[in-house]
Amino acid sequence: MTRTMIAIFLLCAITGVQTLDVCASCHVNATCDDKPDGSGKVCNCMYGFVGNGRTFCQDKDECQIGASKICGQHTICHNTYGSYYCTCLSGYTPSNDMGVFIPNDGTHCREVDCGQPSTEEDTVLLSKTGTTYGSVATFVCDEGFFWANGDNTSVCGADGLWTRTSMVCEEVDCGQPSTEEDTVLLSKTGTTYGSVATFVCDEGFFWANGDNTSVCGADGLWTRTSMVCEEILCGDPPLPPHTRQVWSGSSTPGSTATYSCKIGFYHSEGNNVSLCKVDGHWTEPNISCKGNALLQNTVHAVVGLAFSFCCLRPNSNQSNGIISIPVEIQCGTPPSIPHSVMLWDKTSTVGSQVVYQCKSGYKSVGEGNISVCSASGEWDEASLLCQAKCGPVPFLANSEVVWHNRSVVIHRCVEGYHSWRGSSLSVCGISGVWEKATLKCIEIKPPIDHLYVFNENCVHWKAEKYEEDMEVYKVTYVGSRDYQRSFQDRRNKFLSSKAGQLELCLNLLPVTNYSISITAVSARFTAIITTNTSLPVPSAPVVHYKEFETAIPTLWLRRSANTLDPISLYQVFVLPVEKVMVFDCSSAGHQDLLNKSKSSSEYITAQILVKHIGSEMNFTVGDGFHYGGFYNAPLENGKNYYVILRAVTQWKTALKSSCILWAKVGGTSYALRVSLLSAVASVGLVALAIWGGYNCIWFFKRT
Numbered sequence: 001m002t003r004t005m006i007a008i009f010l011l012c013a014i015t016g017v018q019t020l021d022v023c024a025s026c027h028v029n030a031t032c033d034d035k036p037d038g039s040g041k042v043c044n045c046m047y048g049f050v051g052n053g054r055t056f057c058q059d060k061d062e063c064q065i066g067a068s069k070i071c072g073q074h075t076i077c078h079n080t081y082g083s084y085y086c087t088c089l090s091g092y093t094p095s096n097d098m099g100v101f102i103p104n105d106g107t108h109c110r111e112v113d114c115g116q117p118s119t120e121e122d123t124v125l126l127s128k129t130g131t132t133y134g135s136v137a138t139f140v141c142d143e144g145f146f147w148a149n150g151d152n153t154s155v156c157g158a159d160g161l162w163t164r165t166s167m168v169c170e171e172v173d174c175g176q177p178s179t180e181e182d183t184v185l186l187s188k189t190g191t192t193y194g195s196v197a198t199f200v201c202d203e204g205f206f207w208a209n210g211d212n213t214s215v216c217g218a219d220g221l222w223t224r225t226s227m228v229c230e231e232i233l234c235g236d237p238p239l240p241p242h243t244r245q246v247w248s249g250s251s252t253p254g255s256t257a258t259y260s261c262k263i264g265f266y267h268s269e270g271n272n273v274s275l276c277k278v279d280g281h282w283t284e285p286n287i288s289c290k291g292n293a294l295l296q297n298t299v300h301a302v303v304g305l306a307f308s309f310c311c312l313r314p315n316s317n318q319s320n321g322i323i324s325i326p327v328e329i330q331c332g333t334p335p336s337i338p339h340s341v342m343l344w345d346k347t348s349t350v351g352s353q354v355v356y357q358c359k360s361g362y363k364s365v366g367e368g369n370i371s372v373c374s375a376s377g378e379w380d381e382a383s384l385l386c387q388a389k390c391g392p393v394p395f396l397a398n399s400e401v402v403w404h405n406r407s408v409v410i411h412r413c414v415e416g417y418h419s420w421r422g423s424s425l426s427v428c429g430i431s432g433v434w435e436k437a438t439l440k441c442i443e444i445k446p447p448i449d450h451l452y453v454f455n456e457n458c459v460h461w462k463a464e465k466y467e468e469d470m471e472v473y474k475v476t477y478v479g480s481r482d483y484q485r486s487f488q489d490r491r492n493k494f495l496s497s498k499a500g501q502l503e504l505c506l507n508l509l510p511v512t513n514y515s516i517s518i519t520a521v522s523a524r525f526t527a528i529i530t531t532n533t534s535l536p537v538p539s540a541p542v543v544h545y546k547e548f549e550t551a552i553p554t555l556w557l558r559r560s561a562n563t564l565d566p567i568s569l570y571q572v573f574v575l576p577v578e579k580v581m582v583f584d585c586s587s588a589g590h591q592d593l594l595n596k597s598k599s600s601s602e603y604i605t606a607q608i609l610v611k612h613i614g615s616e617m618n619f620t621v622g623d624g625f626h627y628g629g630f631y632n633a634p635l636e637n638g639k640n641y642y643v644i645l646r647a648v649t650q651w652k653t654a655l656k657s658s659c660i661l662w663a664k665v666g667g668t669s670y671a672l673r674v675s676l677l678s679a680v681a682s683v684g685l686v687a688l689a690i691w692g693g694y695n696c697i698w699f700f701k702r703t
Helices: 003-015 293-311
Strands: 030-034 041-045 049-051 057-059 075-080 083-088 092-094 109-111 123-128 136-141 145-149 153-155 168-171 183-188 196-201 205-209 213-215 228-231 243-247 256-261 265-269 273-275 288-291 340-344 353-358 362-365 370-372 385-388 399-404 408-413 417-419 425-428 441-443 448-454 458-463 471-481 484-497 501-505 513-520 525-532 546-548 554-558 568-576 581-584 603-609 616-620 641-651 654-665 672-677 685-692 695-702
Touching: 041 049, 083 092, 136 145, 183 399, 183 408, 196 205, 243 353, 256 265, 256 353, 353 362, 408 417, 448 513, 448 525, 458 513, 484 501, 554 654, 568 581, 603 616
Parallel strands: 546 654, 581 672
Antiparallel strands: 030 041, 049 057, 075 083, 092 109, 123 136, 136 153, 145 168, 183 196, 196 213, 205 228, 243 256, 256 273, 265 288, 340 353, 353 370, 362 385, 399 408, 408 425, 417 441, 448 458, 458 501, 471 484, 471 513, 513 525, 554 616, 568 603, 568 641, 641 654, 672 685, 685 695
């Protein structure tokens, strides 16, 4: 020891000056460490702070060197007091599926993937450029609909959801179907896509071949029928023995031929008119003409005598024996009969005939429809009388007249009824009586009726059938979610049954809007119903309960499979031990899950969205980071805590939750009881834990 050192030592000893305590002078954000050379103590600012360790230690902004250098590509660096954390840029998501991360945990930012785009109502996905952030999906209208207005594209957003299109698809309407030549519209099921129009041949025509239906197509046009209607022709009318025929030469339905007996024969009995019917055949005239020898001889004698008298008698005014022939007798124009037409060859000499025929819509009364030019120069008076034919159009129950004239009527069933066998034609017969249609119209009952949903998963309907036939039902159900645009649940089921009451369970997913359509295939009838499934109690994750003596315990969980990830989250509650405690699983955060206030007895230390969690997760309580806007505050040494994990599912005003005791931190020497109570409205697991020293007894029951 040198003289100087000895002097200083002695001086200190004499004056009583004490050596400085370096550790007592360290800044609150510094630690007191041994010097590397062992010569004493030194104050060093803690990690995340810079300064001299004694008079100041200020926060170090780690982010100033750049986010890509400290956090990685596609990131944002957030400086905090004494630390920092990282998040991903818009359009990217962290590989650990958590909202924040630190650069040394291996997390990187990957591009957002929206999954498969879901279709809007009445639309079909045409193409997509991909499923990641910025990808574009293009849609077209479904078959039977056309693009009326709006944008037909959807874009994958930074939130992992596809944007909604504004595309409006309206149903195709073909308007009223037009008739082809020689056809008449009989009925139609509607005017929209897939509707069917049925045609019949016009009066006087028959269906020769081809299809008699037209369908409203996706292009808004009715298809052309291949129906061929050919004119009904009866050919030449029959000619009964000993008769003369008066016929206009027309052989279309409604045409007539009239008969009279030849000279020397008389009309004994039977009808003297033949009618061309709609079936293409003439009715058979049953006129009977019988011969009369006396009449024939008399006629011949009278004609001979008249000729000798009139034509061979010498004219006294002429000479040289020249015979003078008088002017031939003419009867002139025959008289008319009301409501009739004359069949006349324009000759009016003795023996000429005119036949009267009642006009369409009238029937003949009596047999005398022939007038003969007599030797007196006058026409015999015909006794024909034409009366209105058949009368008013016949009435069929629950039907209406589609088309008619005086002799043919086409009927169809009125709205709400459908044809059930029988002919739809009424024909005015030759006897003046309607041959009434045999069409039967029965009330239409929907093939699928009284459709409703029960137990949120099953559908029930009544099957209306007119015969006990087997019906095939196609059930299509499409589910969508307001909170998950990329979600779509589309499934089909088929059911064959003869039953009148049917039930089918579909295993619908929770919190989903469903449109269920049921089609009776053979009846070509579809019924649609919508339903919304409710919010269930979330399943609690699988955890390993542990007791820790450290203030920064790391806990483990395995998440349960859940289709409600977008509206589900986990909350970590820290409960400082205060003798006997009761924790209500439904109370904290019930009104607002993002409420960051905390009571003196319990607080939320982390909130994590379930969709950001993989199949498993480790979580360290008290690591000083923020999770979902909640500060994971360090635990105080020497204090006892319980850690409770709550699973929460919330959509709009509905909230369901379940809780499980996750861990105990620290130790306690007195009896403690913790009760986990579920909400009254919740149906979940209720766990009752009774603690005494180191003994633990669990009672489980379902509520």
